[in-house]
Amino acid sequence: MSDKLDLLNAKIAEIADLNGIGALLGWDQQVLMPSGGTEDRANQAALIGQLSHQRTTSDEMGQLISDLEAELGDLNADTDEARIVKLAKRNYELLTKIPLEKLIEFIRVTTMANDVWVKARQENNFKSFQPILQRIIELRQEYSEVFKPYDHVYDPLLDQFEPGMKTADVIKIFDILRPKQVELIKAIRDSKQVDNSFIKQNYAKDLQEKFGRFVITRFGYDWTRGRLDIAPHPFTTGFGWGDTRITTRYLDNDGLSALFSTMHESGHAMYEQGLDKKYARTAIQGGTSLAFHESQSRMWENLVGRSYEFWTYFYPTFQMLFSNHLGNVSLDQFYKGINRVEPSLIRVEADEATYNLHIMLRLEIEIGLIENSIDSKDLPEIWNTKMQEYLGITPPNDTLGVLQDVHWSGGMIGYFSTYALGNVVSAQLWDAMRADHSTIPDEMRKGNFSTILNWLRDKVHKHGSKYEPQELLQKITGHKLSPEPYIHYLTEKYKNIYNI
């Protein structure tokens, strides 16, 4: 058996290398590549995708997996070996269902679409993006078809990012969250609004960057295994255990948006950096699900980065760096300002109280597009109508509306829900962590985050995808996925800020 397992591991390591190469091709395209490189890059990305696909789905791989399954029959299902075979089998089955030429087309189209989207967004021109978006939707519909029978046509798309989660499960959780969040927002609307005008100004970008680097260094981001760069849409990507990179972008009219996205991406990256090295280049490498990934990013961004304790430590430094903007702003005013609740246009800049509503809107639209009850040509109008319905505001243009997110251009339909689920998981983990370590608030006030990072590493990061997401959550918290801790967290937080 050991020989066959070694062979499987060698094959998986090679696939991991190919995927790391594919990630570099994508990172470079988004961060650095001159526009002239697009055509070659599309060919290169398609080739790597094809090679990775061929290796994942080869007959030899299929044979190896079933041989190993048979031999592992009586082995404890909890061993690394059993998990590796199981994950390899999942990938094999997922990918053998997709015709190779479809996969290649998908990679080629989404690689080209990135540049089309960047340009369309710059020029506020949805029409120039719609045809390629339509093609992406069709390719995703064809993808779903392959997984028939399903409860819902959207299920296979969701399952890519959140294994085991069904459309109906998400809708159920959202149906609990929605009224509570709407109620909270209503109570806030009836209270005295807090001021954040001191944030919505032009902050020196070099100092923003310096401060962002300072903060995530304190968090424990490992610079010997990563970088921070600028990209139009912040993201995290990894090329292997030793290189997980993050990006952010600095806005002209907001002094904190880049900081929050830097903290957010550092949360993703620290999850990858915290993997037990023995799992590098194995099937267990990588987070167990997107919701778990988002639980990490949104925990560092919000539960840590938007907390009173965090700013108790960091505000004096931040105030000194930006004394022109903040010289007369107290810590309390600042804390309230950065937590101001206000229906807004851009998801990544939304406050915690309204954030999930942006996600619910996207879920409805994605389901409609996949079900064909929404025509992509009508997207700007539908987007704006739903924004009015959910948040009471209408985007003045598509750049600030339907064109704002990178996801669809990358074919990532089914992804958005994981952000809201990540919020839910983050609060469950936070409660469990706080129960283990009551000293955490005090440590945060002293700028010490090592208890948090060590707990996350031990409970979450080091395991990679050793456990199914729901299984890991149960193991750590003793509970299933549950929206209550997040609702409780939000309610308590804003009760103080808005005197509700």
Place this chain on the structure above:
Amino acid sequence: MSDKLDLLNAKIAEIADLNGIGALLGWDQQVLMPSGGTEDRANQAALIGQLSHQRTTSDEMGQLISDLEAELGDLNADTDEARIVKLAKRNYELLTKIPLEKLIEFIRVTTMANDVWVKARQENNFKSFQPILQRIIELRQEYSEVFKPYDHVYDPLLDQFEPGMKTADVIKIFDILRPKQVELIKAIRDSKQVDNSFIKQNYAKDLQEKFGRFVITRFGYDWTRGRLDIAPHPFTTGFGWGDTRITTRYLDNDGLSALFSTMHESGHAMYEQGLDKKYARTAIQGGTSLAFHESQSRMWENLVGRSYEFWTYFYPTFQMLFSNHLGNVSLDQFYKGINRVEPSLIRVEADEATYNLHIMLRLEIEIGLIENSIDSKDLPEIWNTKMQEYLGITPPNDTLGVLQDVHWSGGMIGYFSTYALGNVVSAQLWDAMRADHSTIPDEMRKGNFSTILNWLRDKVHKHGSKYEPQELLQKITGHKLSPEPYIHYLTEKYKNIYNI
């Protein structure tokens, strides 16, 4: 036949994509990658090298080439089709001779060696680099063995970079150049030295970069198909027709070194950018030889960038940007200063009169290493002895001596001679261009370089490797490779500067 040719072209396009990916892996490693990424990157680069090698040397490729050769028998040897088959055959034969496991080891070792060299150079620690260098030398010796019989064990290494050139040919050319250059240097040493102290100062790096970008934009470097970044050793690399990147580095104690290396690399890049697009992703893509490549880089750096005409146009701007350093320096003083001849330690900073001597020294050492008449352990001592012999100076440390160049860490033994041969070719091309366009000096004085670039595109760039280097040179200039024009150029230039 058309089917088979299409198939060959498709295979070559895929190999071109793989090689473009390999180039990106290398560029990223040298320019951006955090140190933690080294291990994964070595695996990734080895995998891509292996895939490219397998495809270049597959039995199917061999069969396809011999079928096409037979069918093309009576076709004009000057057609693109015939050339493509010929180049594919050359690659096939070159690579089928090398055992795959050797190739993989070579890629893996040289990928690791880059970081070892960077560190050794930083820390002035040749001993830490010697073991991996020794392994590289052995791998290169094994490489040569495969090509027996040869006139000289060094021939196969040279042939990689300069197809058709023999060690004896290079030695013959160097034997003509050496006494003339030594004589010139002696005459200069007996003349009044010119001042360049105003250059050897700390120039603001952001302004250096701005000016460098300004100059190569004027040359015609296409920014939509390239980038300029910083790397410890300046280099050019391409990932396809649409993306050819250059790097430079800004020194603390020299205001012009970065500019000259930027111009140098832009010359390489414009060669690649000038390729007729119909040759993109074909066997004809890429310059015809390294000497031709260096003829382009050194022409832009020296024949253009160190000329009186060039600075007649650019000096007022440069003087204004760096008025603290140059406010009292006249154009004539400046021109003489940047052309000061002085035996110096670093090849890439050497003046034109001494430059080739740095190359001759390296050629002798490389031949010795490959012949085993030099032990790599003795390299620092041998280097320093030869520096004393050739240039009359001894490096104070190995960072400024034997560790200065990146080439050996990358396994590029056989490469250096092409720099000197490039100088020789550049003067031959320059004479031919000037014969066609007597207005060029006047245009340069007006900051107009389009006649030069257009001539080079038409005569050299657009053809890629359609012609053998010697054939192309003959076609353009009517002459074989000949050191006389370069000797003439050097002699005339320094006669004026040093009143010889």
